[in-house]
Amino acid sequence: MLVACPKCQRTYPAEGSTFCPHDGAKLLSIDDVTPVRDPKDPLVTSTVAGRYELRRVIANGGMGRVYEARELTRQERVAIKILHADVAEDEVNIERFRREATTSQQLDHPHVVKVMDFAATAMLPGRPGKSWYLVMEYLDGEELRHVLTRDKTIPVHRGIRIVSQLALALDSAHARGFVHRDLKPDNVFLVRGPDGDTVKLLDFGSVKFTKGQDRGQKLTVMGTTIGSPFYMSPEQAQGSPDLDQRTDVWAVAVIVYEMFVGKVPFHASNGAQILFKILGDEAMPPTFANDQAPPQLDDLLHKALRKDPAHRFQHAGEFAEALGRAFGLSGTHAEWATMSEHALHAALEAAAHAVLSAPPPPPPPAAPMEAPPPPVAWQPPVPNAPPPVSWSPGYSPSMSVPTRSTPAWIYLAAVIGVIALGAVAFLALK
Structure with a gap:
C-alpha cells in the first residue's frame, strides 16, 4: 500500500509514514491524490x-x-x-x-x-x-554529484564508506566481465539512512563486455569515445579496445580526488584539452591543489592515477583498502562498507589518536667504535730541500697568466638583443 503527498505528489510506503518529509503535508492514500x-x-x-x-x-x-x-x-x-x-x-x-x-x-x-x-x-x-x-x-536520496555541487568536499569517514561500497559493486561486475566505462559522481546514487549512505551504482549503458557475453550492437562510433572526459583513463582516452577493470579503478581514483580536494585532477575548457592533459600531465598532489586536503592522499592517488595500468591498483577493492589503511583503519573494505558512519568516524579518530600518542621510535644504534691505528715506527727527519723548478722562456712562477676578459660591447649587444626580442613578442601578442 502506498500513500502520497497532495502538495509535491511524492509517494511513500504506508508503513510508518504520516507526514511528507519534504514539505510537511499530511500524507493521504495514493488513490486520494490524483x-x-x-x-x-x-x-x-x-x-x-x-x-x-x-x-x-x-x-x-x-x-x-x-x-x-x-x-x-x-x-x-x-x-x-x-x-x-x-x-x-x-x-x-x-x-x-x-x-x-x-x-x-x-x-x-x-x-x-x-x-x-x-x-x-x-x-x-x-x-x-x-x-x-x-x-x-x-531510490530516495541524491546523486553524489549533487552532494559535491552543494558541499564541494565530504568528510573522510563518509568518503571511505562510499568508496568501500562502490568497490564491492565494481569487483562483482568485473568478476563477471563487465567494465562500467562511465563512472562519475552522476552515476553514484546515495540513499540516506540512519547509518549513513547506501551506494547504488547507476547506468551500465556504456558497459564493455570482456568475457564473451552477447555483445549485440557495437557502441563505438567513429571519432568518438565512450565515457565522460574528466573521469577517463589514459587508455580509454586513446580509444584502446583492450580496456579492463583498471580503467574503472582510475575513474574511482578521480572521484576520490574530487570528493576530498573539491575538483577533478584534470580540467580544461573542452573535452579534447581534458583528454590531452590526461594523456600528458601528471595529477597535482591533492595537498598542492587544496591545502586542506588530507596529506595521506598524496602517495595513494599518485599510484592510483599512474598512466600505465600495470602500475596502478589492479582492483577496486585493493584501492578501497589502501584508502582506509592510509588513514589507519584496520580490517577490510567489506567491513567498512557495513559500518555506520558514526562507527567509522570513531574508528578513524581512534586510529589518529593512536598515531599521535605512540612513543617516538628509538634512536638508531650508535656505530661501533673503530680501533685506534697501530703505532708508527720513528724515523729520523729528512732535511728540507727546495723543489725543482722547470724553466721555460717567458714564464716565471711568480707571474700569473692573464685571462681574456669579454669586451663590454658584447654584453651591451646581448642586452639590446633581449630587449628587442621582448618587444617583438609583445607586438606579436598584441
Missing part, C-alpha cells in the same frame, strides 16, 4: 504498458526522462526511464538501453540499482511510434 497534469509533458498521469502509472517527473537527461510511477499490480512505487522520442530512433541508443537493463539484472547486487523490466511499448500520449522504457527500483 496526479497533476503537466502541460509540458503529456506522459504524466498516463499508464505505460497497462502497469505503470506515471505520477511525476524526477529527472531529465540527454537520453530520456525518469518518472516516479506506481506499479498497479503490486502497488509499489518504482522509477521508470523512457527514452526521448528522437533518441528512440537510434539503434546505438537502444543498445545502450538494453545493456543497462540486462547488465543490472545479471548483477543483482545490493549496491547496483535493481532493474525489473525493460521493453518497448506503443500508443503513449504524444508518441506516434514505439517507445522504450526501463523500470527500476525507486
Whole structure:
C-alpha cells in the first residue's frame, strides 16, 4: 500500500509514514491524490504498458526522462526511464538501453540499482511510434554529484564508506566481465539512512563486455569515445579496445580526488584539452591543489592515477583498502562498507589518536667504535730541500697568466638583443 503527498505528489510506503518529509503535508492514500497534469509533458498521469502509472517527473537527461510511477499490480512505487522520442530512433541508443537493463539484472547486487523490466511499448500520449522504457527500483536520496555541487568536499569517514561500497559493486561486475566505462559522481546514487549512505551504482549503458557475453550492437562510433572526459583513463582516452577493470579503478581514483580536494585532477575548457592533459600531465598532489586536503592522499592517488595500468591498483577493492589503511583503519573494505558512519568516524579518530600518542621510535644504534691505528715506527727527519723548478722562456712562477676578459660591447649587444626580442613578442601578442 502506498500513500502520497497532495502538495509535491511524492509517494511513500504506508508503513510508518504520516507526514511528507519534504514539505510537511499530511500524507493521504495514493488513490486520494490524483496526479497533476503537466502541460509540458503529456506522459504524466498516463499508464505505460497497462502497469505503470506515471505520477511525476524526477529527472531529465540527454537520453530520456525518469518518472516516479506506481506499479498497479503490486502497488509499489518504482522509477521508470523512457527514452526521448528522437533518441528512440537510434539503434546505438537502444543498445545502450538494453545493456543497462540486462547488465543490472545479471548483477543483482545490493549496491547496483535493481532493474525489473525493460521493453518497448506503443500508443503513449504524444508518441506516434514505439517507445522504450526501463523500470527500476525507486531510490530516495541524491546523486553524489549533487552532494559535491552543494558541499564541494565530504568528510573522510563518509568518503571511505562510499568508496568501500562502490568497490564491492565494481569487483562483482568485473568478476563477471563487465567494465562500467562511465563512472562519475552522476552515476553514484546515495540513499540516506540512519547509518549513513547506501551506494547504488547507476547506468551500465556504456558497459564493455570482456568475457564473451552477447555483445549485440557495437557502441563505438567513429571519432568518438565512450565515457565522460574528466573521469577517463589514459587508455580509454586513446580509444584502446583492450580496456579492463583498471580503467574503472582510475575513474574511482578521480572521484576520490574530487570528493576530498573539491575538483577533478584534470580540467580544461573542452573535452579534447581534458583528454590531452590526461594523456600528458601528471595529477597535482591533492595537498598542492587544496591545502586542506588530507596529506595521506598524496602517495595513494599518485599510484592510483599512474598512466600505465600495470602500475596502478589492479582492483577496486585493493584501492578501497589502501584508502582506509592510509588513514589507519584496520580490517577490510567489506567491513567498512557495513559500518555506520558514526562507527567509522570513531574508528578513524581512534586510529589518529593512536598515531599521535605512540612513543617516538628509538634512536638508531650508535656505530661501533673503530680501533685506534697501530703505532708508527720513528724515523729520523729528512732535511728540507727546495723543489725543482722547470724553466721555460717567458714564464716565471711568480707571474700569473692573464685571462681574456669579454669586451663590454658584447654584453651591451646581448642586452639590446633581449630587449628587442621582448618587444617583438609583445607586438606579436598584441
